[in-house]
Amino acid sequence: MRNPIYFTALKTIWIKECTRFLRIWVQTLVPPAITMTLYFIIFGSLIGSRIGEMGGVSYMEFIVPGLIMMSVITNAYSNVASSFFSAKFQRNLEEMLVAPVSNITIILGYIGGGVARALLVAVIVTLVSGFFVPLNIQSYGMIVITVLLTATLFALGGLLNAMFAKSFDDISIIPTFILTPLTYLGGVFYSISLLPQFWQNVSQFNPIIYMVNGFRYGFIGVSDIQPMTAIAVLLIFNAVFFTLAWYLLKRGTGTRT
Amino acid sequence: MTYALEISDLRKTYRGGFEALKGLNLTVKEGDFYALLGPNGAGKSTTIGIISSLVNKSAGSVKVFGYDLDSQINEVKQHIGLVPQEFNFNQFETLMQIVVNQAGYYGVSRTLAKERAEKYLKQLGLWDKRNERARNLSGGMKRRLMIARALLHEPKLLILDEPTAGVDIELRRSMWDFLTRINKEGVTIILTTHYLEEAEMLCRNIGIIDKGQIIENTTMKALLNKLNVETFVLDLEQNEQRPHVSSATMRIVDDHTIEVDVAKSAGLNSVFAELSAQNIKVLSMRNKANRLEELFVNLVEQGREAKESV
Ligand SMILES: Nc1ncnc2c1ncn2[C@@H]1O[C@H](COP(=O)(O)OP(=O)(O)OP(=O)(O)O)[C@@H](O)[C@H]1O
Ligand SMILES: [Mg+2]
Numbered sequence: 001m002r003n004p005i006y007f008t009a010l011k012t013i014w015i016k017e018c019t020r021f022l023r024i025w026v027q028t029l030v031p032p033a034i035t036m037t038l039y040f041i042i043f044g045s046l047i048g049s050r051i052g053e054m055g056g057v058s059y060m061e062f063i064v065p066g067l068i069m070m071s072v073i074t075n076a077y078s079n080v081a082s083s084f085f086s087a088k089f090q091r092n093l094e095e096m097l098v099a100p101v102s103n104i105t106i107i108l109g110y111i112g113g114g115v116a117r118a119l120l121v122a123v124i125v126t127l128v129s130g131f132f133v134p135l136n137i138q139s140y141g142m143i144v145i146t147v148l149l150t151a152t153l154f155a156l157g158g159l160l161n162a163m164f165a166k167s168f169d170d171i172s173i174i175p176t177f178i179l180t181p182l183t184y185l186g187g188v189f190y191s192i193s194l195l196p197q198f199w200q201n202v203s204q205f206n207p208i209i210y211m212v213n214g215f216r217y218g219f220i221g222v223s224d225i226q227p228m229t230a231i232a233v234l235l236i237f238n239a240v241f242f243t244l245a246w247y248l249l250k251r252g253t254g255t256r257t
Numbered sequence: 258m259t260y261a262l263e264i265s266d267l268r269k270t271y272r273g274g275f276e277a278l279k280g281l282n283l284t285v286k287e288g289d290f291y292a293l294l295g296p297n298g299a300g301k302s303t304t305i306g307i308i309s310s311l312v313n314k315s316a317g318s319v320k321v322f323g324y325d326l327d328s329q330i331n332e333v334k335q336h337i338g339l340v341p342q343e344f345n346f347n348q349f350e351t352l353m354q355i356v357v358n359q360a361g362y363y364g365v366s367r368t369l370a371k372e373r374a375e376k377y378l379k380q381l382g383l384w385d386k387r388n389e390r391a392r393n394l395s396g397g398m399k400r401r402l403m404i405a406r407a408l409l410h411e412p413k414l415l416i417l418d419e420p421t422a423g424v425d426i427e428l429r430r431s432m433w434d435f436l437t438r439i440n441k442e443g444v445t446i447i448l449t450t451h452y453l454e455e456a457e458m459l460c461r462n463i464g465i466i467d468k469g470q471i472i473e474n475t476t477m478k479a480l481l482n483k484l485n486v487e488t489f490v491l492d493l494e495q496n497e498q499r500p501h502v503s504s505a506t507m508r509i510v511d512d513h514t515i516e517v518d519v520a521k522s523a524g525l526n527s528v529f530a531e532l533s534a535q536n537i538k539v540l541s542m543r544n545k546a547n548r549l550e551e552l553f554v555n556l557v558e559q560g561r562e563a564k565e566s567v
Contacts, residue, residue, distance in 0.1 A: 006364075008361055008364045008365070008366060009361060009362050009363075009364060011361070012358050012361025012362060013361075013362075015358075015361075016350075016354070016358050019354070023349070086347075087347070090345070090346075090347060090348065091343065091345035092345055092346050092347040094311055094341065094345050095345070095346070095355075095358070095359055095362060095406075096362055097310065097311055098309045098310060098311060098334060098337070098339050099334055099359070099362035099363050099410075100330070100331035100334040100335055100362075100363065100364070101362050252313060256310075256311060256312065256313055257271065257272075257306070257311070257312050257313070
């Protein structure tokens with residue numbers, strides 16, 4: 001990014017992406033706030049009070065980090081998936097392709113947009129959670145690192161999805177059939193130590209377990225997973241997804257004829 | 258002599274095996290106003306797509322102001338402004354966002370981009386609409402928006418793919434004036450069009466492309482000089498007698514219509530004299546079709562025949 005042209009281009013894509021999700025805030029920022037409020041009321045207050053403690057804290061405190069992470073995942077993913085796909089579909093992606101914008105700049109710009117929305121939603125959800133339960137923080141470092149790496153990872157995932165997608169249906173298939181199940185089974189609502197040994201082992205293969213637990217560790221200092229393992233898993237997935245996205249964009253998969 | 262564009266032996270085979278370009282050669286001089294003509298599906302947009310790196314070529318080389326598309330892609334991109342055939346901006350963005358962002362992709366700072374946006378949107382009569390969403394524009398306005406967008410980084414080569422499709426006569430003329438002006442300011446322009454009148458009005462040089470190959474690459478003047486034979490359609494009064502003309506090539510269309518091909522230098526007097534001598538009355542006369550259009554059709558047909566005989 002030493003080259004000022006690339007920097008201006010990157011900034012432009014980022015601003016364009018942020019303008020997009022802010023312009024349609026009713027579709028992008030309000031729904032997660034409503035959904036999460038419902039989760040807090042139903043699972044946290046109503047059901048949670050009967051569950052008692054989990055991981056050494058009240059059930060409400062236990063699920064707050066998981067729910068924040070869940071919004072980060074869905075918002076990072078869907079922001080990039082729908083924005084990149086519609087740019088491809090409406091062909092305005094060509095505006096970037098004809099200009100001397102490097103493929104890495106395009107990826108970083110879209111990731112930046114997805115991360116910005118994910119973080120903004122995370123802040124909103126965190127503020128909402130403040131109405132239900134006081135916020136304790138054990139490790140700021142762990143919170144920042146896991147939330148950032150998770151947001152970039154799912155933004156990349158959304159980008160990959162959009163590159164392969166041929167219709168709007170294709171960008172809802174992965175979230176519905178893969179992302180949502182993995183998230184619900186990813187330790188948002190329960191500690192995997194509650195599962196029988198077999199399912200605990202299976203859960204190790206769900207990457208979202210690592211993110212949710214790493215992030216939760218930052219708040220309550222308790223995790224099913226070693227924090228360093230969580231960071232390592234995130235880094236590896238990020239590297240793989242980034243390389244793949246870069247390779248596909250360079251080859252022009254779904255973008256150039 | 259620097260060339261704004263040098264294309265040699267350009268080939269494109271689309272996935273599925275369709276060969277859209279079959280060894281296309283083309284040069285356009287710096288400062289030129291060049292028309293690329295050809296029937297639907299000839300390969301004009303494919304060629305432009307390759308130059309502007311939206312389409313990957315299969316073989317051949319492209320140079321823009323001496324920069325090679327394969328090894329100096331960024332220099333090539335920086336020198337080109339593209340006005341595509343289809344609308345390809347984000348319909349939900351405002352005009353200002355569209356043009357300023359486009360400049361940003363070329364590394365133009367936001368401050369400078371806003372100044373230029375004002376300049377070009379004003380010149381193209383879109384300044385009042387600057388905060389309007391693009392989808393609220395009329396078709397003609399959208400075309401002009403794409404021209405403004407292509408100019409924000411001040412390219413030396415402007416490529417327009419059917420910029421006046423669906424634009425009314427008055428607006429088309431104002432677009433012509435605008436393009437002529439920026440060409441005078443030193444911007445090389447290449448445009449494709451289906452309106453031959455447009456090519457005749459604007460362009461100094463012309464290339465005709467058919468089935469993926471250039472079949473004619475010449476100056477507009479030379480092309481028009483080929484038009485030294487004109488065809489006239491004569492309506493005759495119904496007559497028993499078959500008309501007979503020896504001073505020009507004549508075809509009988511029906512009982513009371515004939516066509517004559519007359520060399521410009523020869524004039525029509527002798528034709529009329531012959532018909533009068535046969536007591537045949539000419540009721541009316543008109544020039545057959547657009548001369549340029551006819552020439553175009555002839556060239557394309559000749560090209561096809563030549564290829565078939567090979
Ligand atoms: N993406 C594509 N995949 C397969 N074939 C294509 C593709 N794009 C264009 N073609 C084919 O390549 C040929 C040339 O198309 P092109 O768009 O270059 O023509 P054109 O000269 O611009 O025509 P027009 O005047 O109609 O715009 C056509 O036969 C077209 O069907
Ligand atoms: Mg075309």
